[in-house]
Amino acid sequence: MSVRNGILALLAEEPRHGYALKSEFSRRTAGTWELNVGQVYTTLARLRRDGLVAEDEPVDGPRHRWRVTGSGRGALEKWLGTPVDEAASRNELILKVLLALGGPPDRLRLVLDRQRAFAMERLQEYTRARPVLADAGDLSAELALDALVLRVDADLRWLDRCEQRVADRERESRLDRGSR
Amino acid sequence: MKDAPAVSFERVERVYASGPSVTRALGPIDLELEIGEFVAIMGPSGSGKSTLLSLAGALDRPTAGRVRLRGVDLATRTASQLATLRRRSLGYVFQDLNLLPGLTACENVALPRELDGASIAVARREALEALDTVGLGHLAERFPEDLSGGERQRVAVARAFVGARELVLADEPTGALDSMAGERVLRLLRERCDESGCTVVLVTHDATHAGWADRVLFLRDGLLASEARGSARLVPGV
Numbered sequence: 001m002s003v004r005n006g007i008l009a010l011l012a013e014e015p016r017h018g019y020a021l022k023s024e025f026s027r028r029t030a031g032t033w034e035l036n037v038g039q040v041y042t043t044l045a046r047l048r049r050d051g052l053v054a055e056d057e058p059v060d061g062p063r064h065r066w067r068v069t070g071s072g073r074g075a076l077e078k079w080l081g082t083p084v085d086e087a088a089s090r091n092e093l094i095l096k097v098l099l100a101l102g103g104p105p106d107r108l109r110l111v112l113d114r115q116r117a118f119a120m121e122r123l124q125e126y127t128r129a130r131p132v133l134a135d136a137g138d139l140s141a142e143l144a145l146d147a148l149v150l151r152v153d154a155d156l157r158w159l160d161r162c163e164q165r166v167a168d169r170e171r172e173s174r175l176d177r178g179s180r
Numbered sequence: 181m182k183d184a185p186a187v188s189f190e191r192v193e194r195v196y197a198s199g200p201s202v203t204r205a206l207g208p209i210d211l212e213l214e215i216g217e218f219v220a221i222m223g224p225s226g227s228g229k230s231t232l233l234s235l236a237g238a239l240d241r242p243t244a245g246r247v248r249l250r251g252v253d254l255a256t257r258t259a260s261q262l263a264t265l266r267r268r269s270l271g272y273v274f275q276d277l278n279l280l281p282g283l284t285a286c287e288n289v290a291l292p293r294e295l296d297g298a299s300i301a302v303a304r305r306e307a308l309e310a311l312d313t314v315g316l317g318h319l320a321e322r323f324p325e326d327l328s329g330g331e332r333q334r335v336a337v338a339r340a341f342v343g344a345r346e347l348v349l350a351d352e353p354t355g356a357l358d359s360m361a362g363e364r365v366l367r368l369l370r371e372r373c374d375e376s377g378c379t380v381v382l383v384t385h386d387a388t389h390a391g392w393a394d395r396v397l398f399l400r401d402g403l404l405a406s407e408a409r410g411s412a413r414l415v416p417g418v
């Protein structure tokens with residue numbers, strides 16, 4: 001659904017060729033979301049089937065441009081006006097940690113350590129890209145990067161919290177055993 | 181021959197004994213930091229971050245093991261030799277108590293150079309240059325109490341790098357700052373590290389700040405738990 005609406009949004013800005021859609025999608029998402037040409041054309045075909053986009057007559061060469069229809073604009077407005085509900089519970093990292101809780105503490109710690117180091121390396125990459133983007137004055141790329149950075153940061157905080165809660169729990173159960 | 185590392189820890193431990201209770205604050209730790217490297221230390225409260233930083237910064241001595249700075253074993257140095265080393269080659273940025281209140285920004289930055297024997301004129305010129313590098317040349321004559329928290333920390337960064345420093349140690353330098361001001365201090369630390377070739381060790385709780393480092397070490401219960409070495413790879417398409 002995101003790709004479909006993304007393409008609709010780009011076509012609502014101006015009519016575009018299929019290939020231009022692919023590269024503009026990538027540029028506007030700062031390279032964090034790449035589409036392949038096949039995906040673009042399948043999506044366009046479906047959008048046309050649903051009456052949301054139409055093809056222009058080819059003017060410059062064989063390739064034709066796509067434009068949004070009236071009901072396409074309606075669908076886009078509806079999408080933009082609807083809040084996104086990304087269920088945090090359907091997340092592989094969360095699932096992995098929750099299931100690792102059932103195993104030995106050392107393995108859980110290994111999961112947390114590996115994920116923490118990995119997430120940190122991602123954060124380092126993003127951070128390194130920042131001055132470059134700021135100098136280039138590319139606002140959409142900067143905002144895309146902010147989103148990535150803050151999400152990784154949230155993961156890292158959550159990993160710290162998991163470790164802290166597990167450690168607290170272990171300490172409590174040691175104390176319980178000791179006092180018995 | 182390869183240069184000796186900026187900092188090396190060999191089986192370093194720091195144990196505090198008060199009466200019958202013994203606290204192992206750190207170690208044993210083996211660690212090498214390369215010259216020019218920017219290293220961040222993270223870990224929960226009490227995991228030994230500040231202890232590690234104090235040992236690397238010759239502010240404390242280990243209870244076992246060796247700490248070497250550029251190959252020099254700190255245990256072989258007298259207290260006054262260490263004081264000279266700290267004044268001349270090391271720079272510190274801490275969360276507070278950074279600047280002397282009776283001195284202007286410029287005088288604060290010039291002070292370590294004057295103590296090190298530079299003439300007042302030379303020290304002042306270097307201080308003004310250093311303040312320029314952190315974007316505060318225009319506030320050189322202000323007193324610390326007339327600066328914002330973020331500006332004070334940037335003065336502290338200027339001071340930590342003034343002269344021929346080799347190693348700069350920062351413990352939660354952005355602690356009291358809002359996120360934009362904190363980010364600015366981090367960018368400056370990174371820039372000054374790159375331009376001066378200094379080694380920088382930063383203790384922080386904020387992962388987005390640690391993201392500026394070449395390497396991030398995670399401590400747990402006084403030991404190294406894991407490590408992140410960000411590759412030079414950028415975000416695809418950027």
Ligand SMILES: Nc1ncnc2c1ncn2[C@@H]1O[C@H](COP(=O)(O)OP(=O)(O)OP(=O)(O)O)[C@@H](O)[C@H]1O
Nearest residue numbers: 196203204205223224225226227228229230231232
């Ligand atoms: N002078 C001291 N006497 C006794 N114990 C100490 C002393 N200094 C530190 N410790 C203990 O050593 C351990 C590590 O302390 P350290 O200050 O290095 O932690 P930290 O990681 O910097 O924590 P924080 O994030 O809270 O600053 C802690 O358990 C602390 O209580």
Ligand SMILES: [Mg+2]
Nearest residue numbers: 229230231351
């Ligand atoms: Mg500390």
